Amino acid sequence: MDLVKKHIIKNNTKLLLIVLDGLGGLPVENGKTELEMAKTPNLDRLAKESALGMHIPVDYGITPGSGPGHLGIFGYNPVEYQIGRGILEALGLGLELKDTDIAVRGNYATVEEFNGKLIVKDRRAGRISSEENKRITQKLASAVKNIGDVQVILSPGMEHRFAMILRFPTPLPEGSDRLPDTDPQKEGYEPIIPQGDGVAMVVREFLKRAQEVLKDEPKANYVLLRGFSQKPKIESFEEKFGLRACAIAVYPMYRGLASLVGMEVFKAESLQEQIKLLKDLWENYDYFFFHIKKTDSYGEDGNWRGKIQVIEEFDGLIPEFLSLKPQVLVITGDHSTPSVLKGHSWHPVPVLLHSPYVLGRTSERFTERECLKGELGIFPAFKLMNLMLAHSLRLSKFGA
Amino acid sequence: MDLVKKHIIKNNTKLLLIVLDGLGGLPVENGKTELEMAKTPNLDRLAKESALGMHIPVDYGITPGSGPGHLGIFGYNPVEYQIGRGILEALGLGLELKDTDIAVRGNYATVEEFNGKLIVKDRRAGRISSEENKRITQKLASAVKNIGDVQVILSPGMEHRFAMILRFPTPLPEGSDRLPDTDPQKEGYEPIIPQGDGVAMVVREFLKRAQEVLKDEPKANYVLLRGFSQKPKIESFEEKFGLRACAIAVYPMYRGLASLVGMEVFKAESLQEQIKLLKDLWENYDYFFFHIKKTDSYGEDGNWRGKIQVIEEFDGLIPEFLSLKPQVLVITGDHSTPSVLKGHSWHPVPVLLHSPYVLGRTSERFTERECLKGELGIFPAFKLMNLMLAHSLRLSKFGA
Numbered sequence: 001m002d003l004v005k006k007h008i009i010k011n012n013t014k015l016l017l018i019v020l021d022g023l024g025g026l027p028v029e030n031g032k033t034e035l036e037m038a039k040t041p042n043l044d045r046l047a048k049e050s051a052l053g054m055h056i057p058v059d060y061g062i063t064p065g066s067g068p069g070h071l072g073i074f075g076y077n078p079v080e081y082q083i084g085r086g087i088l089e090a091l092g093l094g095l096e097l098k099d100t101d102i103a104v105r106g107n108y109a110t111v112e113e114f115n116g117k118l119i120v121k122d123r124r125a126g127r128i129s130s131e132e133n134k135r136i137t138q139k140l141a142s143a144v145k146n147i148g149d150v151q152v153i154l155s156p157g158m159e160h161r162f163a164m165i166l167r168f169p170t171p172l173p174e175g176s177d178r179l180p181d182t183d184p185q186k187e188g189y190e191p192i193i194p195q196g197d198g199v200a201m202v203v204r205e206f207l208k209r210a211q212e213v214l215k216d217e218p219k220a221n222y223v224l225l226r227g228f229s230q231k232p233k234i235e236s237f238e239e240k241f242g243l244r245a246c247a248i249a250v251y252p253m254y255r256g257l258a259s260l261v262g263m264e265v266f267k268a269e270s271l272q273e274q275i276k277l278l279k280d281l282w283e284n285y286d287y288f289f290f291h292i293k294k295t296d297s298y299g300e301d302g303n304w305r306g307k308i309q310v311i312e313e314f315d316g317l318i319p320e321f322l323s324l325k326p327q328v329l330v331i332t333g334d335h336s337t338p339s340v341l342k343g344h345s346w347h348p349v350p351v352l353l354h355s356p357y358v359l360g361r362t363s364e365r366f367t368e369r370e371c372l373k374g375e376l377g378i379f380p381a382f383k384l385m386n387l388m389l390a391h392s393l394r395l396s397k398f399g400a
Numbered sequence: 401m402d403l404v405k406k407h408i409i410k411n412n413t414k415l416l417l418i419v420l421d422g423l424g425g426l427p428v429e430n431g432k433t434e435l436e437m438a439k440t441p442n443l444d445r446l447a448k449e450s451a452l453g454m455h456i457p458v459d460y461g462i463t464p465g466s467g468p469g470h471l472g473i474f475g476y477n478p479v480e481y482q483i484g485r486g487i488l489e490a491l492g493l494g495l496e497l498k499d500t501d502i503a504v505r506g507n508y509a510t511v512e513e514f515n516g517k518l519i520v521k522d523r524r525a526g527r528i529s530s531e532e533n534k535r536i537t538q539k540l541a542s543a544v545k546n547i548g549d550v551q552v553i554l555s556p557g558m559e560h561r562f563a564m565i566l567r568f569p570t571p572l573p574e575g576s577d578r579l580p581d582t583d584p585q586k587e588g589y590e591p592i593i594p595q596g597d598g599v600a601m602v603v604r605e606f607l608k609r610a611q612e613v614l615k616d617e618p619k620a621n622y623v624l625l626r627g628f629s630q631k632p633k634i635e636s637f638e639e640k641f642g643l644r645a646c647a648i649a650v651y652p653m654y655r656g657l658a659s660l661v662g663m664e665v666f667k668a669e670s671l672q673e674q675i676k677l678l679k680d681l682w683e684n685y686d687y688f689f690f691h692i693k694k695t696d697s698y699g700e701d702g703n704w705r706g707k708i709q710v711i712e713e714f715d716g717l718i719p720e721f722l723s724l725k726p727q728v729l730v731i732t733g734d735h736s737t738p739s740v741l742k743g744h745s746w747h748p749v750p751v752l753l754h755s756p757y758v759l760g761r762t763s764e765r766f767t768e769r770e771c772l773k774g775e776l777g778i779f780p781a782f783k784l785m786n787l788m789l790a791h792s793l794r795l796s797k798f799g800a
Binding site for chain 1: 740777
């Protein structure tokens with residue numbers, strides 16, 4: 001039984017979720033984390049009168065990718081809903097996905113004929129430049145627009161990477177994406193050619209035509225395909241929580257993740273533009289997902305000074321968010337990206353929930369250690385939506 | 401696998417659960433909650449040497465009714481065991497329930513014939529007085545004592561409300577309570593008459609006879625029935641936990657909830673009388689559920705001064721409870737009822753567990769914020785029984 005769905009009430013409250021990607025950290029200097037070193041007078045003030053806690057994105061010790069990280073804070077148990085690699089790659093490159101699509105991650109590769117066999121010589125085509133990639137992808141895209149009635153959509157990525165969508169004219173049966181990667185994972189081996197009908201046949205034909213188009217390229221003379229995947233079947237955010245939701249993000253990946261759960265997505269070029277959009281859209285939606293990327297990027301680079309700077313810049317914008325008077329404001333991350341680990345991590349993520357219906361005054365600042373003292377405790381990320389709905393008085397009583 | 405049941409040990413310890421209904425609160429003045437404002441020297445002393453924590457009654461963000469609230473602290477997952485509306489209404493009005501009963505919530509209503517059809521004109525019969533209700537219920541009860549071999553039991557409630565039990569001579573198959581409400585929910589519509597055999601036939605006959613008996617009433621000339629429900633199948637407290645248990649409560653609802661899990665119930669008219677009963681019964685049981693209602697009532701009224709007064713009055717009685725030397729004493733609520741919300745809420749509820757086998761000295765007082773610092777953390781209400789059993793050394797080791 002879905003306890004939450006059964007008890008949804010609609011009202012006019014506004015819920016704002018601000019995600020500082022990869023927010024949580026570990027000590028970087030003098031035993032202090034990025035959040036602890038940052039000067040954040042506005043967050044400090046807010047923290048004193050908010051409910052604080054930490055969320056666990058997926059499970060104890062589990063480091064999430066961006067997909068599960070966001071599904072969790074959107075209220076979906078990320079273990080139940082999994083997003084295929086191809087889908088994620090396509091979203092990251094800004095491709096829109098339809099229910100009849102198969103999405104794939106592609107690599108340009110170098111192959112050689114050897115005793116009549118095709119052998120992978122370089123799985124990354126010498127890591128060609130992103131510029132070179134653009135040229136080659138354009139060439140391939142204009143030569144192979146479709147395979148029969150299947151539309152082929154290509155988008156260049158960084159270096160040797162690209163995303164491909166095979167858009168079928170009609171819905172595919174579930175499991176149509178269960179195709180092995182064509183990438184043999186090791187050089188000196190043959191690519192793995194999928195066998196059988198349906199999607200496999202389309203893929204075989206695509207490979208044949210790509211080989212023909214790319215045959216004169218010095219490096220990128222072949223493609224390897226991985227992570228065949230269909231758009232996951234996910235109950236929409238509005239169905240599940242009764243909220244008209246939108247996402248405001250600079251990076252395509254996060255708009256894409258929001259669109260997977262049915263949020264309407266809006267693109268901005270900068271944090272300032274995002275805030276302007278937020279204000280413009282304020283009357284049109286109930287729930288706003290506001291994504292800030294750079295905390296994660298600097299964390300990934302191990303650049304803790306950069307991460308601190310993004311946090312401080314965000315702190316300066318807090319009055320702008322508060323001026324909208326959201327009934328529930330949550331500030332958190334989708335996962336931790338400690339600068340010392342130069343990558344995502346499993347550590348719980350600080351959460352701040354601002355609402356009139358909290359205890360507050362448990363903590364002095366919005367930091368990992370201060371959030372541990374908070375009234376929300378350490379809780380699974382996918383329960384965050386329960387809390388946001390409750391604090392906006394959008395859940396009726398369970399049982400008499 | 402039921403870990404607890406498999407490891408039950410019997411001994412002579414006494415376990416006392418004191419429930420201050422709707423105990424948890426939110427800041428009401430100067431940022432302080434009702435518990436924080438109350439002068440509670442005895443609770444303060446006890447808190448310093450007890451294990452403290454917070455329980456979540458049902459789930460994050462879920463506001464429980466009295467039924468789920470109590471099932472949780474009795475050690476039953478309230479999501480697994482749901483109590484029908486009719487059952488709860490009957491318990492609240494002090495009716496005893498048998499396994500062969502169908503319980504229903506009733507409203508007196510005003511109907512009119514219109515083109516040969518019965519139309520609901522007022523779903524609440526103009527909110528007749530409770531006095532008027534008593535008279536009408538008596539009249540109906542003496543006219544309709546049974547339908548065939550099914551006994552009809554009626555009990556008047558407040559204003560237009562009443563509870564009815566249809567007591568069948570033999571057990572009913574599960575799902576016999578799956579009848580639609582006869583209340584059309586809107587005025588100007590016909591009542592919904594249940595179709596089919598069995599319980600539906602009895603209900604149809606009751607409706608016909610009630611209409612006949614009430615036909616000359618100016619307002620309450622019909623009845624609408626809602627929330628048909630059977631007594632839930634719940635493993636008894638003694639089977640589940642190996643404890644002979646009793647409940648001491650002033651209000652019928654809470655005795656009723658305790659009786660649903662098989663506790664013996666004792667009625668008192670006041671807190672003083674409850675304490676006398678507790679002392680008298682002390683040798684006869686292992687587990688005592690002691691219910692104090694007024695914290696919730698004042699919370700529901702938004703009367704935080706009243707709530708504080710009840711807490712302070714209770715504090716004065718702590719020495720009486722301690723004089724009995726229970727091996728495990730728990731003081732908590734079934735849910736929070738913050739005065740500022742004038743109703744039940746989803747907020748975690750303070751828990752104090754007194755036993756020789758605790759750390760203690762984590763906190764200065766028994767308040768929401770001080771309980772957050774405690775050794776029990778934030779935990780699901782239905783795990784409270786595990787903790788009470790463990791601290792009474794009534795659970796053997798799991799595994800070798």
